[in-house]
Amino acid sequence: MHSPDDFSDDAGGQPPRHILTPSTLNRLVRDLLEDALPLVWIEGELSNVARPSSGHLYFTLKDSGAQVRCAMFKPKSTWLRFKPADGMHVLARARVGLYEPRGEFQLVVEHLEPAGEGALQREFERLKAQLDAEGLFAQERKRALPRFARRIGVITSPTGAAIRDVLSVLARRWPLVEVDVLPVPVQGREAPPAIVSMLRKASASGRYDVLLLTRGGGSLEDLWAFNDEQVARAIHASKVPVVSAVGHEIDFSISDFVADLRAPTPSAAAELLVPDILAQRRHLDQWRQRITAIQERRLHANVQRIDHLLARLQAQRPQARLARDRERLMQLRRRLLAARTAQLTQKAVRLDRLQARLLAQHPRQRLVMMRQQLEQHALHMRRIIEHKLERERLTLQQTARALHAVSPLATLERGYAILFDADGKVLRSAQNLAVDTALRARLADGEIPLRVAKK
Structure with a gap:
């Protein structure tokens, strides 16, 4: 050098x-x-x-x-x-x-x-780092949303597309919720102080279960009101949970990080704020069925238990015990008599059997016995045939009665009539019948032509 x-x-x-x-x-x-x-x-x-x-x-x-x-x-x-x-x-x-x-x-x-854009992005990163260091983004301070919000405050522009999307989704998913639109400008210099003021008023009113801060998409400059430090601190100071849904899914703002919940779009925020009424109805129907089944089982079990206790109570009465003892005594007496009778009968039968064997050895007696057996077989065969014919006759009668019970003619015999239109088709409803329409009425003993006079 x-x-x-x-x-x-x-x-x-x-x-x-x-x-x-x-x-x-x-x-x-x-x-x-x-x-x-x-x-x-x-x-x-x-x-x-x-x-x-x-x-x-x-x-x-x-x-x-x-x-x-x-x-x-x-x-x-x-x-x-x-x-x-x-x-x-x-x-x-x-x-x-x-x-x-x-x-x-x-x-x-x-x-x-x-x-x-570069200056705004640097300012965004600076403020994000500062608030994060202060603990405004801490996950442990974020509050859970109410499961069934009764009243929601929506802080947004009253003329933007975001509020239309939010109201449409809320009305479809949970018509029971009350929604207040809290109008504020969402871009420009006047937007941050207006948003801060509305957040403070809504939080202090005690009227809302949750607040939704939202707007549609735009450039970084358009969304800058939601990167304001005072807006972030107002969200952090809110007494009620705050949901932030700013821009599209790819857009992130300081309010998203401070809020208790960040939604990618206004419509998605509305879906997160309220349950689906159809799903809740299905859930309630399931619980109703379960409760009904449990009550029926318990009622049946209690009835059985009461019947069992009543039977035990009846069994402990002195009259019941005397009745049981009397019945037992009668049974023993019947058994004794039956045993004696059976013994005598057994001896008589044995005697008869021996006598019959003796008589059966005589040829003439055997011919008589064989003739009697033949007559008995014939009589038995005749009874079997008659019994079968009687059963078939009863079955036929029952079938005829069943057919007669379901027959349209049997209905007509009880005073009813069947209406037919002009094409012969059975008329099932009075709707769509024009005046002066031709009809036919079928009765038990014939047909009657009809015509519609007035409706």
């Missing part, structure tokens, strides 16, 4: 000890710039934006008093999430350098973003 004195004239007007070339001078200037300003953030307006076929991006960054040429080389130029255009206000992170072929001062851009 050369010192400045190496390139200066001496007092006597002698030529310098070293003579520089333009390339050397450019390298010296480049080294000085890179050492003094290694990396800077710069904000300004784009102009002369150009993107040649090489894929690099060239532009000028200016303000009201100066401008500087900039270059953003590939592949970083292809990673941009927006399309740079003349007049756009941007924020760039760049290295200060020198374009040596022309000896021109320039910036080599490493990162480029829209100035407003």
Whole structure:
């Protein structure tokens, strides 16, 4: 590295000890710039934006008093999430350098973003980190939502699409809930103080079981009212649970982190706030059936227990015991008599059997016995046939009575009639009958033509 004195004239007007070339001078200037300003953030307006076929991006960054040429080389130029255009206000992170072929001062851009969005995003991250450090996002402080909210306060714009979606879902899922629309602006400078004021009033009123803070989607600037610090602290200070549903599913705001529950969309928030009435009805029907079955089982068990106790009580009465003893005595007496009778009968039967055996040995007696047996068999056969015929006759009568009971003619004999239309079809309803329609009435003994006079 050369010192400045190496390139200066001496007092006597002698030529310098070293003579520089333009390339050397450019390298010296480049080294000085890179050492003094290694990396800077710069904000300004784009102009002369150009993107040649090489894929690099060239532009000028200016303000009201100066401008500087900039270059953003590939592949970083292809990673941009927006399309740079003349007049756009941007924020760039760049290295200060020198374009040596022309000896021109320039910036080599490493990162480029829209100035407003980048500033808002940084402010969002700063406030998020601050409130998180204070414990406003702590999971243990978040409260559970009431299972059956009776009254809900919806803090939102009364003319936006979000409130229409919320009211539609609430009316469909749980018509019993009362909903108050608490109107506030949802974007602009007047939105944060209005939201804070409404949160405080709704919380202090003691009227609501839960509050819903919501709005539809939009850009980061549109949703910025819900990233306000005072709004976040008002949500944290609310005495009732707060649900935040800001923007679309991919949008996150500070209010989402502070609230007791974050919903991805306004419609999703409405579904989280109330149960489904159809599911609750099915659940209640199931419980009603279970309770009815339990009551019937208990009633049946109690009736059986009472009957059992009543039987035991009856069994302990003196009259019942005397009756049992008397019945037992009678049984024993009958058994004794039966035993004596059986013994005598057994002897008589044995005697008769022996006598019969003796008589059976006589040929004439055997012929008589065989004739008697033949007559008995014939009589038995005749009785079997008569009994079978009688059973068949009774079955036939029962079948005839059953057929007669379900016969339409039997119904007609009891004073009823059957109506037929003009096509011969049985008329089952009086609806859709025009005046002057021709009908037929079938009675037990014939038919009668009819006509509808009036309805």
